[in-house]
Amino acid sequence: xxxxxxxxxxxxxxxxxxxxxxxxxxxxxxxxxxxxxxxxxxxxxxxxxxxxxxxxxxxxxxxxxxxxxxxxxxxxxxxxxxxxxxxxxxxxxxxxxxxxxxxxxxxxxxxxxxxxxxxxxxxxxxxxxxxxxxxxxxxxxxxxxxxxxxxxxxxxxxxxxxxxxxxxxxxxxxxxxxxxxxxxxxxxxxxxxxxxxxxxxxxxxxxxxxxxxxxxxxxxxxxxxxxxxxxxxxxxxxxxxxxxxxxxxxxxxxxxxxxxxxxxxxxxxxxxxxxxxxxxxxxxxxxxxxxxxxxxxxxxxxxxxx
Amino acid sequence: xxxxxxxxxxxxxxxxxxxxxxxxxxxxxxxxxxxxxxxxxxxxxxxxxxxxxxxxxxxxxxxxxxxxxxxxxxxxxxxxxxxxxxxxxxxxxxxxxxxxxxxxxxxxxxxxxxxxxxxxxxxxxxxxxxxxxxxxxxxxxxxxxxxxxxxxxxxxxxxxxxxxxxxxxxxxxxxxxxxxxxxxxxxxxxxxxxxxxxxxxxxxxxxxxxxxxxxxxxxxxxxxxxxxxxxxxxxxxxxxxxxxxxxxxxxxxxxxxxxxxxxxxxxxxxxxxxxxxxxxxxxxxxxxxxxxxxxxxxxxxxxxxxxxxxxxxxxxxxxxxxxxxxxxx
Amino acid sequence: xxxxxxxxxxxxxxxxxxxxxxxxxxxxxxxxxxxxxxxxxxxxxxxxxxxxxxxxxxxxxxxxxxxxxxxxxxxxxxxxxxxxxxxxxxxxxxxxxxxxxxxxxxxxxxxxxxxxxxxxxxxxxxxxxxxxxxxxxxxxxxxxxxxxxxxxxxxxxxxxxxxxxxxxxxxxxxxxxxxxxxxxxxxxxxxxxxxxxxxxxxxxxxxxxxxxxxxxxxxxxxxxxxxxxxxxxxxxxxxxxxxxxxxxxxxxxxxxxxxxxxxxxxxxxxxxxxxxxxxxxxxxxxxxxxxxxxxxxx
Numbered sequence: 034x035x036x037x038x039x040x041x042x043x044x045x046x047x048x049x050x051x052x053x054x055x056x057x058x059x060x061x062x063x064x065x066x067x068x069x070x071x072x073x074x075x076x077x078x079x080x081x082x083x084x085x086x087x088x089x090x091x092x093x094x095x096x097x098x099x100x101x102x103x104x105x106x107x108x109x110x111x112x113x114x115x116x117x118x119x120x121x122x123x124x125x126x127x128x129x130x131x132x133x134x135x136x137x138x139x140x141x142x143x144x145x146x147x148x149x150x151x152x153x154x155x156x157x158x159x160x161x162x163x164x165x166x167x168x169x170x171x172x173x174x175x176x177x178x179x180x181x182x183x184x185x186x187x188x189x190x191x192x193x194x195x196x197x198x199x200x201x202x203x204x205x206x207x208x209x210x211x212x213x214x215x216x217x218x219x220x221x222x223x224x225x226x227x228x229x230x231x232x233x234x235x236x237x238x239x240x241x242x243x244x245x246x247x248x249x250x251x252x253x254x255x256x257x258x259x260x261x262x263x264x265x266x267x268x269x270x271x272x273x274x275x276x277x278x279x280x281x282x283x284x285x286x287x288x289x290x291x292x293x294x295x296x297x298x299x300x301x302x303x304x305x306x307x308x309x310x311x312x313x314x315x316x317x318x319x320x321x322x323x324x325x326x327x328x329x330x331x332x333x334x335x336x337x338x339x
Numbered sequence: 340x341x342x343x344x345x346x347x348x349x350x351x352x353x354x355x356x357x358x359x360x361x362x363x364x365x366x367x368x369x370x371x372x373x374x375x376x377x378x379x380x381x382x383x384x385x386x387x388x389x390x391x392x393x394x395x396x397x398x399x400x401x402x403x404x405x406x407x408x409x410x411x412x413x414x415x416x417x418x419x420x421x422x423x424x425x426x427x428x429x430x431x432x433x434x435x436x437x438x439x440x441x442x443x444x445x446x447x448x449x450x451x452x453x454x455x456x457x458x459x460x461x462x463x464x465x466x467x468x469x470x471x472x473x474x475x476x477x478x479x480x481x482x483x484x485x486x487x488x489x490x491x492x493x494x495x496x497x498x499x500x501x502x503x504x505x506x507x508x509x510x511x512x513x514x515x516x517x518x519x520x521x522x523x524x525x526x527x528x529x530x531x532x533x534x535x536x537x538x539x540x541x542x543x544x545x546x547x548x549x550x551x552x553x554x555x556x557x558x559x560x561x562x563x564x565x566x567x568x569x570x571x572x573x574x575x576x577x578x579x580x581x582x583x584x585x586x587x588x589x590x591x592x593x594x595x596x597x598x599x600x601x602x603x604x605x606x607x608x609x610x611x612x613x614x615x616x617x618x619x620x621x622x623x624x625x626x627x628x629x630x631x632x633x634x635x636x637x638x639x640x641x642x643x644x645x646x647x648x649x650x651x652x653x654x655x656x657x658x659x660x661x662x663x664x665x666x667x668x
Numbered sequence: 669x670x671x672x673x674x675x676x677x678x679x680x681x682x683x684x685x686x687x688x689x690x691x692x693x694x695x696x697x698x699x700x701x702x703x704x705x706x707x708x709x710x711x712x713x714x715x716x717x718x719x720x721x722x723x724x725x726x727x728x729x730x731x732x733x734x735x736x737x738x739x740x741x742x743x744x745x746x747x748x749x750x751x752x753x754x755x756x757x758x759x760x761x762x763x764x765x766x767x768x769x770x771x772x773x774x775x776x777x778x779x780x781x782x783x784x785x786x787x788x789x790x791x792x793x794x795x796x797x798x799x800x801x802x803x804x805x806x807x808x809x810x811x812x813x814x815x816x817x818x819x820x821x822x823x824x825x826x827x828x829x830x831x832x833x834x835x836x837x838x839x840x841x842x843x844x845x846x847x848x849x850x851x852x853x854x855x856x857x858x859x860x861x862x863x864x865x866x867x868x869x870x871x872x873x874x875x876x877x878x879x880x881x882x883x884x885x886x887x888x889x890x891x892x893x894x895x896x897x898x899x900x901x902x903x904x905x906x907x908x909x910x911x912x913x914x915x916x917x918x919x920x921x922x923x924x925x926x927x928x929x930x931x932x933x934x935x936x937x938x939x940x941x942x943x944x945x946x947x948x949x950x951x952x953x954x955x956x957x958x959x960x961x962x963x964x965x966x
Contacts, residue, residue, distance in 0.1 A: 048805060051801060051802070052805060170702075174893065174946035175945075176920075176945070178920065179920055179937075179938030186931045197927075235442060236437055236439055237444055239437065240443045243396055243430060244430035244460065245427065245461060246456065255445050259446065280816065281904065296905050296906075299819070307817075307820050311813060314810060315810075333447065334446070335446065335492075
């Protein structure tokens with residue numbers, strides 16, 4: 034298991050290189066002088082010149098990339114054009130907020146989605162199953178930012194139960210987490226249902242029943258762990274989609290996270306922060322995929338021993 | 340007669356509600372097994388033999404299955420028994436072995452835990468005690484280094500080893516009846532003999548009755564005392580194994596035997612070389628009129644196409660469903 | 669049990685399996701009420717987009733401040749926005765924009781992604797390795813963020829929204845196509861074609877492409893829904909289609925500051941997005957169940 038984790042970590046190195054290459058060219062794809070772009074439109078000639086030297090724009094591209102990589106490894110992501118603070122200082126506190134939101138939404142999605150999927154799979158084509166299936170389709174088709182606005186209208190404007198937005202305690206987390214979780218709940222429920230239905234048709238389920246195992250335990254002891262294997266992969270993939278969704282949800286609820294920082298930086302053309310925020314999002318997603326693979330190995334003994 | 344039988348099935352009918360209508364998978368099956376007896380249930384794929392076995396344990400999907408008739412086991416009516424009573428019987432006094440050792444074991448549970456589960460369920464042992472018992476059972480089915488194997492997951496074991504583990508699991512509670520559904524079909528020929536041998540030796544020790552379900556007449560020739568042949572959901576012939584092999588009465592049984600290679604043996608009135616039964620098993624949705632075997636029967640007469648034959652008793656121990664047998668011509 | 673089930677299943681399938689496949693697919697689809705409902709939603713979406721100029725003679729961007737923020741009434745079924753514009757008219761005209769964006773970005777993803785996936789899966793080796801590492805990197809960005817990153821470089825507007833959303837859907841298109849090619853490449857008929865020396869180009873277009881069409885079409889249908897949500901998301905954030913164009917996401921964005929005063933401004937464009945996406949999702953699910961024989965059980 035430990036070995037497997039290490040091997041999985043090593044296998045991401047090429048992807049990390051690719052990500053750094055893309056971010057490197059992100060700024061260079063912009064029209065105009067990269068130094069000017071990074072320094073911002075209001076920078077003085079001296080500041081631009083300083084950055085030009087830092088980037089080594091006179092040197093060959095591969096030297097520039099090597100320097101860029103060197104700075105990345107030291108977590109030196111440059112200086113924010115807007116605030117003049119190091120980008121990493123801008124990002125760190127917001128990353129924590131985004132993680133809180135994402136983890137809360139994932140937990141919520143699993144707590145609601147997995148039981149709903151099981152219930153639907155155990156009694157397929159009944160009213161209960163139809164309700165779960167229909168709700169899942171609605172959840173998948175609903176734009177999260179609109180759902181967020183509707184929740185604000187209902188719970189903040191009309192019922193005055195929860196704050197419109199901002200941060201500072203659990204009550205501020207509820208609406209953003211529900212909003213972000215909505216499509217994930219739907220995907221988890223749908224996939225748990227289909228995975229569980231497939232598992233329940235397997236021979237070993239008949240074996241378990243023939244042993245005198247209670248139907249409840251057939252599902253929980255023999256079915257659940259097997260059906261987790263495909264569901265985990267989907268949750269991992271959807272986690273990425275959800276990370277993208279944080280930009281919208283955080284904007285709706287004025288949640289001080291990384292997504293809101295990214296969009297405000299895009300609107301202000303603060304490229305060092307844009308680069309940094311996208312890098313962190315990509316790293317977070319890569320890390321999630323590793324966690325998913327390790328969990329996968331935990332649930333599937335075939336992978337573990339390979 | 341009922342009282343001395345371990346299992347007694349009368350006029351069992353099983354129908355499935357499907358997309359295209361109701362399918363009759365088993366149609367009027369009578370079957371008796373005495374304590375300690377070994378009976379073979381023979382037929383092609385789809386003839387209803389597996390469905391019969393699963394209905395004994397009431398393991399068919401409840402919502403899509405219609406069951407009629409009677410199944411009595413040790414004096415208990417299995418068709419009217421409640422779920423609690425069935426749970427106590429399954430894996431305890433009746434257990435089952437399936438065809439596919441590759442897919443019949445839970446891939447994410449160790450072999451030891453899967454066997455231990457039976458002890459936990461039926462003998463009130465703790466999981467740890469169950470695991471110790473599991474190692475003992477693995478040893479009894481002659482799995483080498485049983486201690487280490489009990490901690491392995493199924494994919495680490497060969498097909499033969501898995502089937503031994505299945506047997507260990509099935510015999511854990513010393514059942515009075517073992518339903519073995521094609522227990523060796525998926526295995527290599529050399530392993531087949533070993534597994535049959537193992538099953539029969541353990542059966543002798545525990546005095547377990549066995550219903551062996553197979554499409555392979557050769558497999559059961561030397562192991563069972565009585566053979567029941569099924570075709571398209573009905574029993575077509577029942578006979579002591581010696582009589583059946585000496586003189587198969589139903590044309591279908593003769594066909595089945597023609598499909599089995601035998602060294603230097605000729606069947607009376609049957610084909611003398613390896614032969615196949617022409618045609619295919621009829622669709623259960625669209626059964627032929629008259630005798631269900633008539634479209635494939637080399638001896639069919641007009642009556643076979645019009646009237647359905649009943650079971651006719653021949654001598655003391657034989658029965659057959661054919662217009663051409665028993666002077667009914 | 670297993671063999672009996674298989675027997676029942678095989679009798680059910682009938683004999684002329686190959687020929688009846690498409691027909692059973694269609695009849696299965698028509699029996700699927702949810703999928704038909706999805707089809708109806710999409711039909712309404714397309715027709716209303718096409719007929720928008722006929723239905724509304726007035727310019728949907730024309731302002732009428734005197735009638736600003738009116739709640740829904742008989743005259744204005746969905747009310748008016750902060751500049752007195754009819755929300756119903758703007759939603760219907762906005763459908764044209766959403767339809768154009770989703771069509772173009774799906775086309776973009778297919779035109780680039782399918783050939784790359786075909787080549788990658790069919791030829792394997794070095795070219796496969798390069799294409800796959802490239803998609804790996806693209807897949808390591810959450811899709812919506814990929815679109816955002818591209819917009820931050822390309823700038824806002826309709827054209828850049830299309831390019832960004834299309835490219836965000838590219839890596840999945842390549843992966844799905846490649847996966848299908850890999851499974852079909854091993855089929856006997858492809859091996860046979862290769863054994864008799866058929867040209868790669870002919871094998872690719874005559875044998876492989878028709879067989880990967882079904883999964884590609886199913887996924888493209890689902891991608892339509894995603895493209896609409898992505899484009900609306902960009903519009904909502906202010907980096908997509910720009911006002912005064914009546915793009916649904918952009919309309920939602922401007923309704924956001926009016927949640928207290930006029931909640932209907934943000935409500936209706938969202939319902940439009942929801943219905944359009946739901947339509948594509950239902951249609952995609954229905955197509956998959958009907959056309960993919962592997963998943964066609966009920």
